[in-house]
Amino acid sequence: xxxxxxxxxxxxxxxxxxxxxxxxxxxxxxxxxxxxxxxxxxxxxxxxxxxxxxxxxxxxxxxxxxxxxxxxxxxxxxxxxxxxxxxxxxxxxxxxxxxxxxxxxxxxxxxxxxxxxxxxxxxxxxxxxxxxxxxxxxxxxxxxxxxxxxxxxxxxxxxxxxxxxxxxxxxxxxxxxxxxxxxxxxxxxxxxxxxxxxxxxxxxxxxxxxxxxxxxxxxxxxxxxxxxxxxxxxxxxxxxxxxxxxxxxxxxxxxxxxxxxxxxxxxxxxxxxxxxxxxxxxxxxxxxxxxxxxxxxxxxxxxxxxxxxxxxxxxxxxxxxxxxxxxxxxxxxxxxxxxxxxxxxxxxxxxxxxxxxxxxxxxxxxxxxxxxxxxxxxxxxxxxxxxxxxxxxxxxxxxxxxxxxxx
Amino acid sequence: xxxxxxxxxxxxxxxxxxxxxxxxxxxxxxxxxxxxxxxxxxxxxxxxxxxxxxxxxxxxxxxxxxxxxxxxxxxxxxxxxxxxxxxxxxxxxxxxxxxxxxxxxxxxxxxxxxxxxxxxxxxxxxxxxxxxxxxxxxxxxxxxxxxxxxxxxxxxxxxxxxxxxxxxxxxxxxxxxxxxxxxxxxxxxxxxxxxxxxxxxxxxxxxxxxxxxxxxxxxxxxxxxxxxxxxxxxxxxxxxxxxxxxxxxxxxxxxxxxxxxxxxxxxxxxxxxxxxxxxxxxxxxxxxxxxxxxxxxxxxxxxxxxxxxxxxxxxxxxxxxxxxxxxxxxxxxxxxxxxxxxxxxxxxxxxxxxxxxxxxxxxxxxxxxxxxxxxxxxxxxxxxxxxxxxxxxxxxxxxxxxxxxxx
Numbered sequence: 001x002x003x004x005x006x007x008x009x010x011x012x013x014x015x016x017x018x019x020x021x022x023x024x025x026x027x028x029x030x031x032x033x034x035x036x037x038x039x040x041x042x043x044x045x046x047x048x049x050x051x052x053x054x055x056x057x058x059x060x061x062x063x064x065x066x067x068x069x070x071x072x073x074x075x076x077x078x079x080x081x082x083x084x085x086x087x088x089x090x091x092x093x094x095x096x097x098x099x100x101x102x103x104x105x106x107x108x109x110x111x112x113x114x115x116x117x118x119x120x121x122x123x124x125x126x127x128x129x130x131x132x133x134x135x136x137x138x139x140x141x142x143x144x145x146x147x148x149x150x151x152x153x154x155x156x157x158x159x160x161x162x163x164x165x166x167x168x169x170x171x172x173x174x175x176x177x178x179x180x181x182x183x184x185x186x187x188x189x190x191x192x193x194x195x196x197x198x199x200x201x202x203x204x205x206x207x208x209x210x211x212x213x214x215x216x217x218x219x220x221x222x223x224x225x226x227x228x229x230x231x232x233x234x235x236x237x238x239x240x241x242x243x244x245x246x247x248x249x250x251x252x253x254x255x256x257x258x259x260x261x262x263x264x265x266x267x268x269x270x271x272x273x274x275x276x277x278x279x280x281x282x283x284x285x286x287x288x289x290x291x292x293x294x295x296x297x298x299x300x301x302x303x304x305x306x307x308x309x310x311x312x313x314x315x316x317x318x319x320x321x322x323x324x325x326x327x328x329x330x331x332x333x334x335x336x337x338x339x340x341x342x343x344x345x346x347x348x349x350x351x352x353x354x355x356x357x358x359x360x361x362x363x364x365x366x367x368x369x370x371x372x373x374x375x376x377x378x379x380x381x382x383x384x385x386x387x388x389x390x391x392x393x394x395x396x397x398x399x400x401x402x403x404x405x406x407x
Numbered sequence: 408x409x410x411x412x413x414x415x416x417x418x419x420x421x422x423x424x425x426x427x428x429x430x431x432x433x434x435x436x437x438x439x440x441x442x443x444x445x446x447x448x449x450x451x452x453x454x455x456x457x458x459x460x461x462x463x464x465x466x467x468x469x470x471x472x473x474x475x476x477x478x479x480x481x482x483x484x485x486x487x488x489x490x491x492x493x494x495x496x497x498x499x500x501x502x503x504x505x506x507x508x509x510x511x512x513x514x515x516x517x518x519x520x521x522x523x524x525x526x527x528x529x530x531x532x533x534x535x536x537x538x539x540x541x542x543x544x545x546x547x548x549x550x551x552x553x554x555x556x557x558x559x560x561x562x563x564x565x566x567x568x569x570x571x572x573x574x575x576x577x578x579x580x581x582x583x584x585x586x587x588x589x590x591x592x593x594x595x596x597x598x599x600x601x602x603x604x605x606x607x608x609x610x611x612x613x614x615x616x617x618x619x620x621x622x623x624x625x626x627x628x629x630x631x632x633x634x635x636x637x638x639x640x641x642x643x644x645x646x647x648x649x650x651x652x653x654x655x656x657x658x659x660x661x662x663x664x665x666x667x668x669x670x671x672x673x674x675x676x677x678x679x680x681x682x683x684x685x686x687x688x689x690x691x692x693x694x695x696x697x698x699x700x701x702x703x704x705x706x707x708x709x710x711x712x713x714x715x716x717x718x719x720x721x722x723x724x725x726x727x728x729x730x731x732x733x734x735x736x737x738x739x740x741x742x743x744x745x746x747x748x749x750x751x752x753x754x755x756x757x758x759x760x761x762x763x764x765x766x767x768x769x770x771x772x773x774x775x776x777x778x779x780x781x782x783x784x785x786x787x788x789x790x791x792x793x794x795x796x797x798x799x800x801x802x803x804x805x806x807x808x809x810x811x812x813x814x
Contacts, residue, residue: 001497001635001636001637002496002497063470064496082498083496083498083754083755084495084496084497084498084512084515086493086494086495086496086515087493088491088493089409089471089490089491089493090408090409090491091489091490091491105491108491108493108515110755111756112790112792147754148750148754148755148756149754150754151750151751151752151753151754152753152754152755158814160803163802168792168796170799171796171797171798171799172756172791172792172796173799174796174797174799175747175750175751175756175791175796175797176750176751176754176756177750177751177752177754179801179814180799180801181801181802181803181814182799182801182802182803183802183803183804183805184803184804184805184806185805189805190805192805193803193805193809196809196811197811197814200811202811202814228408229408230408340582343555343558343582343583343584344558344582344583344584345558345584346558346559347490347554347555347556347557347558347559347583347584348490348517348555348559349518349555349579349582349583383519383790383792384579384582385519385575385579385790385792385793386792389575389578389579389581389582390578390581390582391578392577392578392580392581392587392589394586394587394588394589395570395588395589395590396567396588396589396590396591396600397590397591398590398591398592398596398597398599398600399591402600402603404603404604404607404609407565407586407588407604407609
């Protein structure tokens with residue numbers, strides 16, 4: 001069986017620090033945001049990690065997420081929780097994308113989305129730090145991942161989602177033991193309810209970036225990508241950006257890998273992809289702002305990136321700018337067309353948010369922003385099976401005469 | 408990138424043979440059933456495989472399905488088709504199953520089901536042998552896998568499914584470039600239409616076991632399980648059995664592994680799990696018959712195992728009997744209860760067919776057929792996300808007064 005889940009391994013967290021001010025916070029204690037209301041980042045003794053672990057040792061381990069244990073915050077092996085966090089495959093999409101375009105298919109993770117990466121880590125840390133009741137606002141997939149992992153280790157969960165959250169998400173949260181409420185509002189309205197209850201001491205607040213460990217889980221996307229590509233990185237990454245935890249996490253991962261000497265100083269251009277109907281990061285990027293204002297009247301078929309306000313806005317914008325990338329908005333018609341083309345031509349069913357990255361890539365190609373010779377990775381953040389597909393109306397009467405020429 | 412998809416490796420197919428009579432058939436030519444109307448089995452020069460490949464060499468490869476290349480029929484690397492056939496994880500279900508119960512979660516494969524294993528191989532061989540048009544009857548998941556892989560390599564597909572096939576399956580087949588028809592009948596009625604068209608030379612017939620290569624793909628479940636458990640096998644396997652390709656395939660895999668000297672002569676007891684509303688194999692097993700008659704008025708929530716008649720019936724029954732296992736039927740209420748319990752207690756959402764294996768295991772435990780100290784593997788053959796879940800009715804008005812004590 002998988003030793004990553006059972007072997008005791010050394011851990012190297014030294015402290016946490018405010019992503020805005022750099023102020024230091026103690027490790028191994030419960031935290032939400034920093035004193036100035038910004039996300040906390042986990043810091044490691046990377047010299048000691050490097051002395052303890054080599055790339056060859058890593059290569060000999062099972063390839064799941066927990067192989068990165070020395071770069072993760074969980075201290076005790078007994079606190080690991082797992083539903084099989086496999087390494088997600090890189091799938092070429094030559095016909096709908098191009099010869100050098102790879103889709104990282106995060107829909108293969110537990111509960112069918114990349115939210116599993118963040119939540120498996122946050123739940124394991126909650127378990128380690130003695131949390132017994134968690135609440136969270138969600139557009140769907142994060143709540144499903146939370147419910148699955150928390151249920152698995154006996155933590156109670158209460159989840160709030162916008163009333164138009166896909167039915168399948170609401171039901172899977174409940175099926176997996178979460179208590180779930182639909183709310184007449186958007187995700188930040190749900191977040192306000194969670195915040196109020198947390199303020200009253202009713203539960204621990206698991207909102208995006210409001211606890212420090214989801215980002216450490218999401219960081220494994222960057223670690224994994226580097227390992228899969230033989231310790232190099234692609235020229236560009238197109239990432240569907242709502243709360244942006246994954247983009248921030250990958251950017252952090254690349255820094256840690258460079259400090260370990262496992263990769264060089266080259267970085268992919270990071271493209272933060274949003275829907276034009278909810279594009280606060282794109283607007284702030286284009287205006288040269290450091291922070292993004294709330295986007296009013298948010299709407300898009302890609303519910304996972306319908307996030308009007310991101311608490312880590314400045315971290316997303318900073319990573320995108322440092323990388324030489326951009327924030328890009330794509331319309332719903334382009335998103336749906338990309339989903340359709342990828343399935344119909346390459347046999348790969350993307351989620352709408354994954355479709356958004358393909359649409360953004362095609363636009364960037366047209367604009368000369370990327371070259372078709374550049375290796376590019378698109379993140380498909382969830383299985384396409386969770387989303388509506390066009391009707392298939394053909395019907396045949398087996399008792400009738402079948403006109404085979406018409407089939 | 409994954410060398411399993413790009414490296415040229417030796418192949419060892421010597422011939423095919425009739426599973427009933429042993430009659431020999433030439434390799435590298437198109438075949439459906441044997442002259443006596445029974446499935447063909449692919450045979451390899453296993454001595455040569457053993458001389459060419461060691462378990463250590465295997466361990467150094469990426470863990471996906473194509474790592475088993477020397478035990479697979481595809482001759483030319485260029486004919487490999489892939490959507491990321493990862494090794495599926497073994498997930499403990501201690502609360503709903505027991506301390507020694509592992510679920511092999513096949514829902515992580517492309518198109519969300521274990522059908523990907525069979526179809527990736529059959530489509531690659533169809534490509535290799537020059538097929539340009541394929542037709543297939545399906546209860547849903549097989550058609551989806553066929554459409555995805557065939558589309559990916561430019562083969563046309565026509566799929567027929569019972570009219571009450573889950574809507575999501577019908578739509579994903581179409582989305583992935585397949586042409587799909589609903590038919591007022593069951594899967595064998597659909598099979599009759601496919602057979603008629605094939606007889607007229609309109610397409611190649613891809614029905615379960617009617618072409619020889621799906622079984623070679625499904626066989627990788629057995630190969631993979633042995634490798635994951637450190638070259639030993641569990642005490643018992645509970646397998647959801649419709650057409651039975653996977654059970655037959657695993658049984659074949661274990662023989663090949665023993666002939667390679669990679670495992671010993673011990674075998675798991677194989678439990679073929681069916682729904683009581685469609686249990687032809689159970690009836691034949693209990694009656695001591697070698698073949699199973701068609702089950703009339705088949706009905707069950709587990710659509711994937713609603714197969715009234717299996718062309719490989721005698722191979723399923725033979726494997727089950729040789730293994731010391733049984734064929735077991737479970738009712739729909741037990742199936743739904745198992746799905747509910749596994750999600751609500753262990754955070755793992757099974758498909759109904761996977762739920763059937765958990766229900767059968769619990770029944771077998773109660774009957775003293777298995778012991779709770781025995782290591783058992785249950786096959787969850789598809790992602791639970793494709794199936795209906797109970798409604799989640801809670802609703803909250805963010806403008807109203809929220810009674811936090813009631814949440």
